[in-house]
Amino acid sequence: MSVTDDAIEAIKQMIVDGELGPGDRLPREADLAERLGLSRNSLREAVRALSLIHVLDVRRGDGTYVTSLDPSVLMDAMGFVVDFHRDDTVLQFLEARRLIEPAVTGLAAQRMSEVDIDGLGVLLGSLGEEPSVEELVANDLEFHRRIAAGAGNPVLASLVESISGRTQRARTWRGITEEGVLARTLSEHRAIQQALAARQPDVAAAVATVHIAGVEQWIRQTLVERA
Template sequence: MSVTDAAIEAIKQMIVDGELRPGDRLPREPDLAERLGLSRNSLREAVRALSLIHVLDVKQGDGTYVTSLEPALLMDAMSFVVDFHRDDTVLQFLEARRILEPAATAMAATNMSQEDIGGLARLIDSLGDKPTVEQLVANDLEFHRRIAAGSGNQVLSSLVESVSGRTQRARTWRGITQEAAVERTLAEHRAIQQALAAGQPDVARAWATVHIAGVEQWIRQTLVES
């Protein structure tokens, strides 16, 4: 279990035990981190993850509160759970990504203009050193969309975009809960971009496969642990 997962479980247990009830405000960040034996960074990541599934509500300038936990509020979170556990749907989409995107990336290495390939580097650089997970996932979607379009095959590009969009929430959750996921994603994006710039379709295909397989492997492990 990662440090962030441990932090998530600690906060969830406080709610289950009744120590935190719907509408309650969480203790101050430094106090709660010290009490739970966590770093403030791990606590922030846990809060972000729990706010994503509507367990917590972060109010800027006010504090972090437990939501009402009403079923209607949690429906979006339930659809996230369904993605993970009902017929392993998200995993099937990732398997399809692993087949389609490396092929599109290899084609882009010979068909994409150097100007557009340079635009990929600028897209990566636009994130800065410490992007949020939400910024990273949005950037990731655009990165792969441009490469698919650069393949020169409109049918393949449409297929990639459709399949890729269905894995967005899984990629967001991975970025929040898996340590070094942000750094790994950026490094792999740069490796793909450099292979495209060098006109190396086989290398570009290999890096795209490694990149997508990393998310798929994490999902598989998550399903096993669940």
């Protein structure tokens, strides 16, 4: 377990125990880090991660607060963080995605219309220079959905969409916690779009494999570290 995970777990426990509730302000950073036996850097990373999934609200010049979400919603978000590290079911979906989606991407390189391929470029460009994790994941889901639809096989498109949706929260968490993942994801998406535009099925499938395997590898390593 990483030190950031330790910090997240400690804050979660304070919410579970009722020590912190919706609207409550966290103790001062220095005091909380000392009390939990954590470095201030790891505590900051935990606060950043939890603010991105709307568990904490960082108010500049004021402090950090538990959001006003009701307790059941708060615990659902926190429960995901914990369950994600304990449940390897997501790996099974990513393995299936790695086996199926590159082949579908290769078909799309042969069958997808020029207009739809150009539309992928517009979609990627709509993110801007510094998208949020939520914006990137939503864009990611739409990007892969369009490619699957472009393969011209509704059965495969439905299968890809179903499998991809089951990995959404894991991909969000990766975006929150892994440094540089936003830029890397965009770069890989652009490479896939370029291979589609060039009508290179083998290249498109290979890039898609690398792209999906990167998520799988990160999650596998995360689960190993947690264990």
